Amino acid sequence: MHFYTAAVVLLRLALCLEAGKCPRVCSCDRTKLTVSCVGKNLTEVPQGLDEITVKLDLRNNNLQVLPRGAFVLTPYLTHLNLQRCNIITVKEGAFRTLGRVVSLNLAYNKIDVLYQESFDGLSSLKELYLDHNRVEEIQPGAFSQLGFLNMLALTHNQLVYIPNMAFQGLNNIKWLRLSHNSLNNVALEAFASLFTLSRLSLDHNELQFFPTQTMTRPREVTRLDMGHNPMTYLGEESVSMPKLTRLYLDHMSLQDLSDKALTGAPLLSHLDLSHNQLRYLEPLSGPKELTTLNLTGNPVYCNCYMRSLRVWAKVGGVRLLGACAGPPHLSDEPLQAVAAVDLRCRSRGESAKDAFEEDDESTEGPSPTAKPKLKVRCPMNCDCDIEAQHATCEGRGHVKVPRGFPSKTQLLDLRSNHFHYLPANSFPGTSQVVSLHLEFCKIHEIEAGAFQGMKNLFYLYLSDNELTSLDPGAFSGVPELTYLHLEGNRLAQLPGSALAVLPSLFVLHLERNVISKLEPAALLSLATPKLRELYLTNNTISTIAEGALDSAFLGVLHLDWNQLTEVPTSALSQASNLEELNLSHNSVRWVGPNAFLSVSQSLKRLFLDQMGMEKMSSDALAGLGSGLRALTVRGNQLEQLPDLSPLTGLEIVDLQDNPLLCDCPLLHLRRWMENVSLEVIATCGQPPELKGKMVSEVSVFTSCPERSSLPGEVEVTLDPGPPNTRKPKPSLSKASGVKLRSAKSKSTWAKSSKKKPVAPKKTKKKKTL
Ligand SMILES: *[C@@H]1O[C@H](CO)[C@@H](O)[C@H](O)[C@H]1NC(C)=O
Ligand SMILES: *[C@@H]1O[C@H](CO)[C@@H](O)[C@H](O)[C@H]1NC(C)=O
Ligand SMILES: *[C@@H]1O[C@H](CO)[C@@H](O)[C@H](O)[C@H]1NC(C)=O
Ligand SMILES: *[C@@H]1O[C@H](CO)[C@@H](O)[C@H](O)[C@H]1NC(C)=O
Numbered sequence: 230m231h232f233y234t235a236a237v238v239l240l241r242l243a244l245c246l247e248a249g250k251c252p253r254v255c256s257c258d259r260t261k262l263t264v265s266c267v268g269k270n271l272t273e274v275p276q277g278l279d280e281i282t283v284k285l286d287l288r289n290n291n292l293q294v295l296p297r298g299a300f301v302l303t304p305y306l307t308h309l310n311l312q313r314c315n316i317i318t319v320k321e322g323a324f325r326t327l328g329r330v331v332s333l334n335l336a337y338n339k340i341d342v343l344y345q346e347s348f349d350g351l352s353s354l355k356e357l358y359l360d361h362n363r364v365e366e367i368q369p370g371a372f373s374q375l376g377f378l379n380m381l382a383l384t385h386n387q388l389v390y391i392p393n394m395a396f397q398g399l400n401n402i403k404w405l406r407l408s409h410n411s412l413n414n415v416a417l418e419a420f421a422s423l424f425t426l427s428r429l430s431l432d433h434n435e436l437q438f439f440p441t442q443t444m445t446r447p448r449e450v451t452r453l454d455m456g457h458n459p460m461t462y463l464g465e466e467s468v469s470m471p472k473l474t475r476l477y478l479d480h481m482s483l484q485d486l487s488d489k490a491l492t493g494a495p496l497l498s499h500l501d502l503s504h505n506q507l508r509y510l511e512p513l514s515g516p517k518e519l520t521t522l523n524l525t526g527n528p529v530y531c532n533c534y535m536r537s538l539r540v541w542a543k544v545g546g547v548r549l550l551g552a553c554a555g556p557p558h559l560s561d562e563p564l565q566a567v568a569a570v571d572l573r574c575r576s577r578g579e580s581a582k583d584a585f586e587e588d589d590e591s592t593e594g595p596s597p598t599a600k601p602k603l604k605v606r607c608p609m610n611c612d613c614d615i616e617a618q619h620a621t622c623e624g625r626g627h628v629k630v631p632r633g634f635p636s637k638t639q640l641l642d643l644r645s646n647h648f649h650y651l652p653a654n655s656f657p658g659t660s661q662v663v664s665l666h667l668e669f670c671k672i673h674e675i676e677a678g679a680f681q682g683m684k685n686l687f688y689l690y691l692s693d694n695e696l697t698s699l700d701p702g703a704f705s706g707v708p709e710l711t712y713l714h715l716e717g718n719r720l721a722q723l724p725g726s727a728l729a730v731l732p733s734l735f736v737l738h739l740e741r742n743v744i745s746k747l748e749p750a751a752l753l754s755l756a757t758p759k760l761r762e763l764y765l766t767n768n769t770i771s772t773i774a775e776g777a778l779d780s781a782f783l784g785v786l787h788l789d790w791n792q793l794t795e796v797p798t799s800a801l802s803q804a805s806n807l808e809e810l811n812l813s814h815n816s817v818r819w820v821g822p823n824a825f826l827s828v829s830q831s832l833k834r835l836f837l838d839q840m841g842m843e844k845m846s847s848d849a850l851a852g853l854g855s856g857l858r859a860l861t862v863r864g865n866q867l868e869q870l871p872d873l874s875p876l877t878g879l880e881i882v883d884l885q886d887n888p889l890l891c892d893c894p895l896l897h898l899r900r901w902m903e904n905v906s907l908e909v910i911a912t913c914g915q916p917p918e919l920k921g922k923m924v925s926e927v928s929v930f931t932s933c934p935e936r937s938s939l940p941g942e943v944e945v946t947l948d949p950g951p952p953n954t955r956k957p958k959p960s961l962s963k964a965s966g967v968k969l970r971s972a973k974s975k976s977t978w979a980k981s982s983k984k985k986p987v988a989p990k991k992t993k994k995k996k997t998l
């Protein structure tokens with residue numbers, strides 16, 4: 230009995246001592262079961278920790294390596310803080326015994342790689358802090374065991390790229406924080422599998438494009454932080470995130486935002502566009518719930534072009550934040566306080582009527598609503614409107630560039646004069662000019678420094694002159710130049726060296742010149758990293774060197790009306806963001822397999838009309854899928870077509886005027902036409918008895934074997950397929966085939982900022998069944 234009691238007492242004592250263990254350098258709270266060993270220069274996890282410790286704070290030590298099983302003696306931990314421990318490597322299995330930890334803090338260490346099993350065992354973990362490390366690589370499966378994690382902080386690391394499925398296994402993640410890295414690329418499936426993610430932070434990175442497709446994957450995201458990335462442009466349908474309510478696109482370099490950029494974000498309520506370069510914004514189609522639109526810190530110009538936005542905001546109850554940057558009488562006025570009627574364009578060519586109805590501006594005088602003009606300083610034979618900051622000497626027979634415009638002039642219109650030659654320093658005292666018109670001035674030479682001092686010049690129109698070449702210094706001194714019109718000259722090559730001084734160049738028009746070839750690295754040599762749209766229509770281009778069009782920024786390329794004999798596939802191999810390609814009116818008889826593969830992830834519009842095409846490989850469109858919105862092959866010699874069924878996103882398709890061979894190999898087309906809600910016009914050219922009949926109406930397909938719907942496949946099933954029971958449709962006039970919005974050809978400076986490459990308008994969708 231005695232002995233027994235003594236034994237129990239001893240045992241208790243032993244347990245008690247055991248439970249009371251506390252390493253010498255640490256302080257322990259026995260009731261809260263917490264241990265703190267902060268700032269002790271420890272090089273390893275201290276020995277002799279109490280097994281039942283739940284919170285362990287090891288901040289500011291010098292652990293360097295966390296070995297396998299580092300915490301095997303403290304299995305009940307729920308909170309572990311390892312901030313600033315100089316940790317470089319976390320060995321596989323370091324946390325394997327910590328199945329109860331809910332919060333792990335590894336911030337401010339020197340971890341560079343997250344290995345496949347770095348976090349194994351942390352099966353209850355809810356928060357993981359890995360910010361302020363040097364992570365540049367996430368190995369596949371690094372997070373695969375963290376099925377309960379809600380928040381992962383990877384901010385302030387050195388990530389450049391996020392690979393596919395990097396976050397696989399995070400089945401309960403709510404907030405993923407990737408801010409302050411150097412991301413310039415995120416793989417298409419980088420965020421796939423994050424079905425519970427509601428907030429994603431990608432701000433302060435180096436993304437030049439909105440990763441449209443990638444962002445469609447985490448489909449529950451309601452808030453996206455994307456600010457402080459160097460994006461300059463947001464095109465149509467850039468954002469396709471059905472649950473998104475808050476979108477932060479602040480502190481970027483946006484110069485243009487398509488009114489359709491957000492059509493795929495119908496629930497958006499808060500949009501932050503503050504601190505960008507937007508001068509105008511059109512009403513946004515798509516978000517019906519928008520309550521706040523933040524335009525603070527943009528150079529918004531409050532004239533008639535802003536009126537439709539103002540009206541739209543008022544009607545829709547959208548609060549506009551930000552202020553007018555001009556004109557002077559509205560400067561600093563809060564957008565919300567400016568009435569729509571005060572958003573006016575007063576001078577000729579800029580009246581609201583002109584703006585929205587595209588009247589020919591060269592015919593009438595000042596608009597009747599104009600206030601009496603204040604005539605001040607103005608060169609002879611010119612008109613200057615001080616208030617509107619416009620000056621014009623259009624078509625007045627000047628042979629020298631007039632001088633002495635009001636210093637605040639922003640639009641200078643000198644078109645249709647006879648300058649022939651522009652000497653250096655032709656425009657003194659015009660540093661405020663944003664838009665300069667020099668069309669039809671018979672200019673054949675521009676001396677270096679001609680535009681010197683025009684440090685705000687944004688739009689320059691040199692169309693329809695007689696330029697055969699350009700001096701390398703022709704555009705020096707105009708660093709802001711963004712839109713350059715050189716169409717209708719006699720340039721025989723891409724004026725590379727002259728353009729090399731234009732770091733902001735965004736849109737370049739070179740239509741109607743005599744350029745016959747594009748040299749290797751032609752675009753790279755421009756040193757115009759932001760060139761987004763390149764128009765080369767109606768030149769004589771027959772060769773495009775491999776790599777000539779290498780530019781990850783190029784979005785729109787028009788090569789129609791040239792002399793190409795093949796699709797410039799290899800030239801486009803690095804044009805990974807190309808959205809629109811026009812190759813119409815070349816003579817390309819055959820389009821081989823994979824012709825558009827390199828641009829298939831980004832391409833939205835492809836125009837292949839009137840090219841004399843006789844054959845397209847059944848794999849010609851390989852890679853193109855739901856992203857393609859428009860495809861035209863009108864007026865070719867095609868008898869067969871590739872399978873169009875992968876193109877599930879098509880809104881426009883034009884197959885007219887091809888002599889299609891209406892027989893079983895074309896069954897796939899017929900099936901596809903019956904299946905899509907698009908108006909598709911295609912006619913048979915053969916056999917003779919079917920010539921001119923609509924593909925959708927001939928009955929020849931009813932006797933085709935089922936499987937011949939796949940081109941190239943031979944199938945011998947003798948199932949005759951369902952009989953064609955559809956009623957014949959009245960034939961549609963050709964003109965109703967496809968409608969494309971006509972190019973806006975107006976060219977006042979403000980207009981141009983809104984001018985887009987011809988955007989295809991949706992055809993009226995129509996059920997064919
Ligand atoms: C920390 O430990 C390292 C080596 O273990 C030693 O060289 C260094 O002097 C120590 N620093 C302090 C502040 O104790
Ligand atoms: C609008 O943007 C500015 C500048 O980024 C910011 O300070 C302000 O808080 C924003 N306002 C709202 C309501 O988001
Ligand atoms: C191409 O340019 C030439 C010469 O400027 C012109 O005559 C022709 O009409 C243009 N064609 C098209 C389709 O623009
Ligand atoms: C018809 O549409 C359905 C669903 O959109 C699709 O699964 C099927 O493959 C289509 N068939 C053809 C022949 O395009």
Ligand SMILES: *[C@@H]1O[C@H](CO)[C@@H](O)[C@H](O)[C@H]1NC(C)=O
Pocket residue numbers: 766789790811812813814836838969987988989
């Ligand atoms: C593509 O080129 C053809 C031929 O020049 C032209 O008719 C068509 O409008 C162009 N498409 C677009 C979208 O610019």
